[in-house]
Amino acid sequence: xxxxxxxxxxxxxxxxxxxxxxxxxxxxxxxxxxxxxxxxxxxxxxxxxxxxxxxxxxxxxxxxxxxxxxxxxxxxxxxxxxxxxxxxxxxxxxxxxxxxxxxxxxxxxxxxxxxxxxxxxxxxxxxxxxxxxxxxxxxxxxxxxxxxxxxxxxxxxxxxxxxxxxxxxxxxxxxxxxxxxxxxxxxxxxxxxxxxxxxxxxxxxxxxxxxxxxxxxxxxxxxxxxxxxxxxxxxxxxxxxxxxxxxxxxxxxxxxxxxxxxxxxxxxxxxxxxxxxxxxxxxxxxxxxxxxxxxxxxxxxxxxxxxxxxxxxxxxxxxxxxxxxxxxxxxxxxxxxxxxxxxxxxxxxxxxxxxxxxxxxxxxxxxxxxxxxxxxxxxxxxxxxxxxxxxxxxxxxxxxxxxxxxxxxxxxxxxxxxxxxxxxxxxxxxxxxxxxxxxxxxxxxxxxxxxxxxxxxxx
Ligand code: SAM
Ligand code: SF4
Numbered sequence: 001x002x003x004x005x006x007x008x009x010x011x012x013x014x015x016x017x018x019x020x021x022x023x024x025x026x027x028x029x030x031x032x033x034x035x036x037x038x039x040x041x042x043x044x045x046x047x048x049x050x051x052x053x054x055x056x057x058x059x060x061x062x063x064x065x066x067x068x069x070x071x072x073x074x075x076x077x078x079x080x081x082x083x084x085x086x087x088x089x090x091x092x093x094x095x096x097x098x099x100x101x102x103x104x105x106x107x108x109x110x111x112x113x114x115x116x117x118x119x120x121x122x123x124x125x126x127x128x129x130x131x132x133x134x135x136x137x138x139x140x141x142x143x144x145x146x147x148x149x150x151x152x153x154x155x156x157x158x159x160x161x162x163x164x165x166x167x168x169x170x171x172x173x174x175x176x177x178x179x180x181x182x183x184x185x186x187x188x189x190x191x192x193x194x195x196x197x198x199x200x201x202x203x204x205x206x207x208x209x210x211x212x213x214x215x216x217x218x219x220x221x222x223x224x225x226x227x228x229x230x231x232x233x234x235x236x237x238x239x240x241x242x243x244x245x246x247x248x249x250x251x252x253x254x255x256x257x258x259x260x261x262x263x264x265x266x267x268x269x270x271x272x273x274x275x276x277x278x279x280x281x282x283x284x285x286x287x288x289x290x291x292x293x294x295x296x297x298x299x300x301x302x303x304x305x306x307x308x309x310x311x312x313x314x315x316x317x318x319x320x321x322x323x324x325x326x327x328x329x330x331x332x333x334x335x336x337x338x339x340x341x342x343x344x345x346x347x348x349x350x351x352x353x354x355x356x357x358x359x360x361x362x363x364x365x366x367x368x369x370x371x372x373x374x375x376x377x378x379x380x381x382x383x384x385x386x387x388x389x390x391x392x393x394x395x396x397x398x399x400x401x402x403x404x405x406x407x408x409x410x411x412x413x414x415x416x417x418x419x420x421x422x423x424x425x426x427x428x429x430x431x432x433x434x435x436x437x438x439x440x441x442x443x444x445x446x447x448x449x450x451x452x453x454x455x456x457x458x459x
Pocket of ligand 1: 059176210313349
């Protein structure tokens with residue numbers, strides 16, 4: 001039976017649940033933006049939803065399990081509310097397609113990673129047909145198109161901006177190239193247009209997103225490198241701060257390093273996933289650099305920008321990783337002393353080459369290594385936070401703090417979260433804050449300097 005026709009003026013609730021990375025968060029904002037004109041209003045209470053959109057992640061097995069159990073938990077809601085439409089998008093949807101519909105008979109539609117732009121059309125088809133649908137566009141590039149931004153900031157001070165999709169690197173453990181497709185970049189003119197609109201609506205900081213932003217621009221008609229793009233954002237928009245993620249060490253050039261020394265707009269923080277400290281493992285991972293090569297880049301970067309904050313990703317227990325290999329990872333961590341780290345236990349992912357490697361590390365051994373590494377890093381991170389006490393940092397005020405009552409929260413250029421007393425009206429301003437206290441994951445401070453010059457142009 002098909003749905004009753006939708007009457008403008010009677011909004012329907014849209015509940016969006018996002019699993020995984022910032023790229024998925026960006027796509028979730030796009031879904032909200034694209035469904036808004038069709039009368040769908042975001043709701044935070046799942047009970048008020050007429051449509052549930054699940055943006056799924058399959059990068060690690062654990063993330064995929066979470067998606068499956070969340071999907072399973074929706075069965076009861078669908079029974080109570082039969083008109084409810086449940087849609088799965090993102091990487092698990094791309095990977096499993098129709099199989100996901102077979103597995104969950106209360107799921108109405110599966111949309112692949114390149115289908116986000118068609119979500120409105122597909123939802124209309126779904127409502128009209130009353131059946132179940134699979135949408136796996138192979139041709140669409142999955143990027144936001146020309147004609148303005150597909151996301152809206154909703155009074156936010158910071159906003160993500162996708163500059164590219166997909167990846168050509170085929171690291172041995174990684175599912176991304178299989179579920180996100182080959183690398184494709186968005187024209188610089190569209191990115192600049194989106195940033196200007198975000199700026200007009202009050203956004204002060206943008207986070208440029210891509211799986212390997214360093215290789216931005218390959219294949220574009222309008223020639224542009226990532227460095228060109230950064231410089232254009234700094235000179236052609238008034239955005240106060242730029243961040244980006246993720247960079248691949250093999251593609252990190254001296255020219256890009258130099259950008260960190262060119263004024264304050266580009267935040268002094270680089271996320272540079274190393275994954276392992278053993279050359280044997282890096283080779284098996286197909287990462288395209290050695291530990292010494294990585295260290296040499298870190299040394300040059302610190303010469304160019306001594307205060308730069310560095311964070312990284314590590315995988316422990318990759319197939320064939322011996323105790324000696326793991327020690328090399330720990331040695332690298334000791335040498336670099338990262339400001340923060342995202343560390344994971346290796347998990348087999350479908351289609352990847354590592355999934356067929358025979359010499360798997362026993363899970364309990366991988367768990368032990370992970371714990372050792374995380375314990376070490378927690379200490380380094382806390383010490384680095386403690387070293388901030390007494391210093392004055394420029395902080396972009398993002399909004400009320402979730403944790404502390406009545407306080408505001410913001411970030412330093414080094415991407416440290418800091419909470420402090422300030423009026424709500426300070427949202428979006430850059431204030432000088434003296435750090436008084438350090439915790440494992442955040443800082444506390446007191447505002448001592450009123451807003452600085454608010455323009456982002458510093459070239
Ligand atoms: N493009 C980025 C890069 O090159 O590092 C990150 C992509 S991935 C979405 C984020 C992180 O997940 C990776 O850096 C890696 O540490 C981790 N990861 C990816 N596949 C994994 C797997 N099969 N098992 C455990 N961790 C994994
Ligand atoms: Fe995955 Fe490697 Fe591509 Fe990053 S660079 S997305 S880890 S294949």
